[in-house]
Amino acid sequence: MIPLEIPYYEPSGGECAIFEAAWRNRLPLLIKGPTGCGKTRFVAHMAARLGLSLHTVACHDDLSAADLVGRHLLHDGATVWCDGPLTRAVREGGVCYLDEVVEARKDTTVVLHPLADDRRVLPIERTGELLPAPPSFMLVVSYNPGYQNLLKSLKPSTRQRFLALRFGFPTPAREQAIVMGETGCDAATASQLVKLAGAFRALKEHDLDEVPSTRLLVYAAQLIHGGMDRITACRVALVEALTDDEPTAAALLEVVNASFG
Amino acid sequence: MEEQVGALWHRLITRAAQRGYPEAAVALADIEKTAGLLFRAFGGDPGLRIASAAAIRHGARRHWLARVAGWGEKATLACRDGETLQLPATLALLPQRELNRDLYLWLIALAAAHDQIDPAAPWLQQNQQGARIALSRFPGLQARYLRLVCATLELRIAPERLPPDEAAQEHRLRQALREPGSVVEWPAARRPLQPVALWLYPAPSPAAARSKRPDPGPNQPGGGSPAERDRQRRRAESVDLPERKNSFLLPFRADSLLSWAEFVRVNRPTDDDPEPHAARAADDMDILSVTRDGSSTASRVRFDLDLPSASEDDLPLGPGLKLPEWDYRKQTLLPDYCLVQEMLARRAAPCELPPTLRRDAQRLRRQFEILRPGHSWRRAQPDGEELDLDACVRHAADCAGGGHSYERGLYRQLARQERDLACLLLADLSLSTDAWVNNRGRVIEMIRDSLFLFAEALAVTGDRFALYGFSSRKRQHVRVQRIKGFRERYNAVVRGRINAIKPGYYTRMGAAVRYAAGVLQPQSAARRLLLLLTDGKPNDLDHYEGRYGIEDTRMALLEARRLGLHPFCVTIDQEADDYLPYLFGKDGFVLIRHPEDLPRQLLLLYTRLTRG
Known part of the structure; x- marks a missing residue:
């Protein structure tokens, strides 16, 4: 489905041009970056901008190739082939976006490989069909490289089929624009929230394992815009979302207090 | 009798002279974890360690009672050098616990802003700049800062009771505290300012910078010497070792006594025995003279270690x-x-x-x-506890459609996951x-x-x-x-x-x-x-x-x-x-x-x- 309205996205550099170039050259794209930094939104934005339908699959550890490609179903005593999201995207010539692709089971990569290189075909084993992808089809996958995990990493043979884009947290000015654009809150609140996020992000590795994402800032800004007290909003949206350790939470709250008073 | 009266007088006069509110004291140890996190969150250098500061002699004017009691010559003030942020071990300066706690937070915020200020500026400007940066970055601190300013100003000797030169300086200081950045010129005065609890004091000595010289010799694996760190950073000055060989002739006049604070180069490069009273003596001294003689205690050894005899060895x-x-x-x-x-x-x-x-x-x-391999359903098994619906549908569909099925297993089995x-x-x-x-x-x-x-x-x-x-x-x-x-x-x-x-x-x-x-x-x-x-x-x-x-x-x-x-x-x-x-x-x-x-x-x- 192609949304009528293009989702809001604040570009940080050349990523829109890169996406478009990849699409024109029929190359698949890998996006990596921490959680909540705008990967999914970027894909939605670009798909709408290029007028393509978007099929998003959130991968999980029980996702098999059949879930992507499709399966036979029984209907009225007859068999009906039912396309999976990947097959649908190929048929329609849209964008198929596999979110957190490392979570998916290993057998899914088998169906991705022929699609992701110059063959650009999707073999459907069950029906014996070899589905060539139209020029407008694009495969986009994303993952979060932040976790050092031996069991979950992309095989080199898979990742070397993709162009890769690295996403980070936006610059303060851009992040402020995003928070305002998403929630309609005033510039002073947005700026202070972004400064607060900067302070929290400085704590990575020393005190916090995970740092606040832009998404969390948007949540906090939404609450504040809706009339909630700023300190409470930051506590529920930022502090408690980041740590379970009580002394750390108390200290983070102290930073919130210092920011908003 | 004389001694008793003396002790009584000392107790009385010290109590009268002492400023501070022990019942409202906040210890650095209580907020240590928060302090570290706050310092880093305020933008401070994560490599810095927070330590408690030593008392220093400030030489400023004191209340007459304090002078009589011989109290208050030294003050514990916050300062920062290349490696540590030094804060007073306890703060009992202000009448309420919250105020003392806020004072800690303020000092931490000020220290974190320290990296962004002009290092060449005079100390008084630096503190004003730092305060302005901290307040603009964290506007929530403003109200607390003003409360702290009011509370600390009350404890200072009022300008009316000071000689004119010091009074002029005190007026400027008060203005600088109330509106940081507003004071540029400082009048000279004979005595230094009374200690300002809200400000950071300059790193006391060149020792910090000097001791940053790289260690001589090869890298010591894992920082091998006892990592026992004295919690209190003492005022240390780096002293160059006089180049004399094996001299034990003391070059001072015979009537001068060897004291704790003077050092003599004796031919005893490294003394491994810890001096039991050294820590106490160090507290009494204003300045510790530290030299670098090339070899540290428990310095690296590199010699052939004997293997144990075969019967003793593993x-x-x-x-x-x-x-x-x-x-x-x-x-x-x-x-x-x-x-x-x-x-x-x-x-x-x-x-x-x-x-x-x-x-x-x-x-x-x-x-x-929790990590122990749990049980999970294995799909498409030839045998098992339940029918695998997915496989069955596929099987039925294949049978209905093509006449034969590829499906091998129609059951799902609960199995131990490896x-x-x-x-x-x-x-x-x-x-x-x-x-x-x-x-x-x-x-x-x-x-x-x-x-x-x-x-x-x-x-x-x-x-x-x-x-x-x-x-x-x-x-x-x-x-x-x-x-x-x-x-x-x-x-x-x-x-x-x-x-x-x-x-x-x-x-x-x-x-x-x-x-x-x-x-x-x-x-x-x-x-x-x-x-x-x-x-x-x-x-x-x-x-x-x-x-x-x-x-x-x-x-x-x-x-x-x-x-x-x-x-x-x-x-x-x-x-x-x-x-x-x-x-x-x-x-x-x-x-x-x-x-x-x-x-x-x-x-x-x-x-x-x-x-x-």
């Missing part, structure tokens, strides 16, 4: 294994260059878990039970692990505790694991201690061997890695993890140090990766960032900042690495 297993070594200068692998001997502790009595670890172990066992993982933990047992981490323990004890807890936790998960330790004395004698092989069960005998590990010799890491890779490689797991636990760079008595050792270790790790193993390093060497990325890759190691956290961190890391 039990060698087999004739030993000859392994190659990489010579980067020749760019060749020298075949059969090292002899690795697997050893087994000879007199390791089976034992139980040390009582100090029992609680931790119990907690970990509970946590790791975590197909084998892990070999290789611990560095070289002599550098003999160093003290803190007052409570040495590196080797941290490693021992880590091994205990690691084994306890992994025994619960059912992951296959082995524990080895290594040390070396030149290439002919690389010792690999077997603590637990893959086939052995974790039991009292293994615990006994963990208990018996002791530091010795050097770190020929390459050979040990090659040996461990050889042990791990035949394991038939899908993922094989080689976990290296170390406290420093590879080094040995011969040419095996510096780049040679690093290049050889790197080659050994490359070989291990080629065998399909995953090497990962856990280190407590604070300088590991310099060379470990080269050996293990950017994501292939972690640096544990506080060695006492090692046992806990190691397990967290293992969970993170292997979480399914």
Whole structure:
């Protein structure tokens, strides 16, 4: 489905041009970056901008190739082939976006490989069909490289089929624009929230394992815009979302207090 | 009688003169964790340590009562140098606890802003600049800052009661506190300003800058000297050592007495005996003279260590294994260059878990039970507890559509999920692990505790694991201690061997890695993890140090990766960032900042690495 309205996205550099170039050259794209930094939104934005339908699959550890490609179903005593999201995207010539692709089971990569290189075909084993992808089809996958995990990493043979884009947290000015654009809150609140996020992000590795994402800032800004007290909003949206350790939470709250008073 | 009256007078007058509110005191220790986090969150340098500050003589005017009582000559003020942020150990200056606590927070915020201010500006400007930065960055502090200003100003001697020159200065100061940045010119006065509790004082001496000179000599593995740090940063001045040889003729007049504060160069380069009263004496002194004589106490030793006699030494297993070594200068692998001997502790009595670890172990066992391979449904099995609906539909559809079905299994089965993982933990047992981490323990004890807890936790998960330790004395004698092989069960005998590990010799890491890779490689797991636990760079008595050792270790790790193993390093060497990325890759190691956290961190890391 192609949304009528293009989702809001604040570009940080050349990523829109890169996406478009990849699409024109029929190359698949890998996006990596921490959680909540705008990967999914970027894909939605670009798909709408290029007028393509978007099929998003959130991968999980029980996702098999059949879930992507499709399966036979029984209907009225007859068999009906039912396309999976990947097959649908190929048929329609849209964008198929596999979110957190490392979570998916290993057998899914088998169906991705022929699609992701110059063959650009999707073999459907069950029906014996070899589905060539139209020029407008694009495969986009994303993952979060932040976790050092031996069991979950992309095989080199898979990742070397993709162009890769690295996403980070936006610059303060851009992040402020995003928070305002998403929630309609005033510039002073947005700026202070972004400064607060900067302070929290400085704590990575020393005190916090995970740092606040832009998404969390948007949540906090939404609450504040809706009339909630700023300190409470930051506590529920930022502090408690980041740590379970009580002394750390108390200290983070102290930073919130210092920011908003 | 005279003494009693004296003591009474002293008590009375001190009480009258003392300023401060002990009942509202806040101790730095109470807020230490918060303080560190806040400092970093406010933008302070994460490398800085927070310490308590020493009292300094300020030389400013005091209240007449304080003068009579001889009290208040020294004040504990916050200051910052290249390595530490020094805050008063307790603050009892203000009448309410919250105010004293806020004063701490304010000093931390001010110190964090310190990096952005002009270092060349005079001290008074620096503090105003810093305050402005802190207040604009964290507007929430404004109200609290004003409260603090009001409260501290009340404690100062009013300008009306000061001589004109000091009064002018005091007026300016008050303005500078109320509106930071508004005062540019400072009138001169005969006496220094009364101490300003809201400001940071300049780093006291050039000692900090000077002592940043790189250590002479080779890198000491893991910061080998006792890491006992005096909590209180004392005022230290770096003094250049007078160049005199073996002189014991005192160059001062005969009537001058040798005091604590004067030093004499005696031909006694290093004194290992701790002076029991030195700490107290140091508190009494205003300035400690520190020199750098080239060798530190417990300085590195590099001499041939004797091996224990054969009957005392650990039990060698087999004739030993000859392994190659990489010579980067020749760019060749020298075949059969090292002899690795697997050893087994000879007199390791089976034992139980040390009582100090029992609680931790119990907690970990509970946590790791979650990791234990659970049961999961296996789909499309020829036999099983339930029908696999998905497979059945597919089967029916295929039958209806094409006449025959590809489906083999129509059932789903509840089966134990295998975590197909084998892990070999290789611990560095070289002599550098003999160093003290803190007052409570040495590196080797941290490693021992880590091994205990690691084994306890992994025994619960059912992951296959082995524990080895290594040390070396030149290439002919690389010792690999077997603590637990893959086939052995974790039991009292293994615990006994963990208990018996002791530091010795050097770190020929390459050979040990090659040996461990050889042990791990035949394991038939899908993922094989080689976990290296170390406290420093590879080094040995011969040419095996510096780049040679690093290049050889790197080659050994490359070989291990080629065998399909995953090497990962856990280190407590604070300088590991310099060379470990080269050996293990950017994501292939972690640096544990506080060695006492090692046992806990190691397990967290293992969970993170292997979480399914």
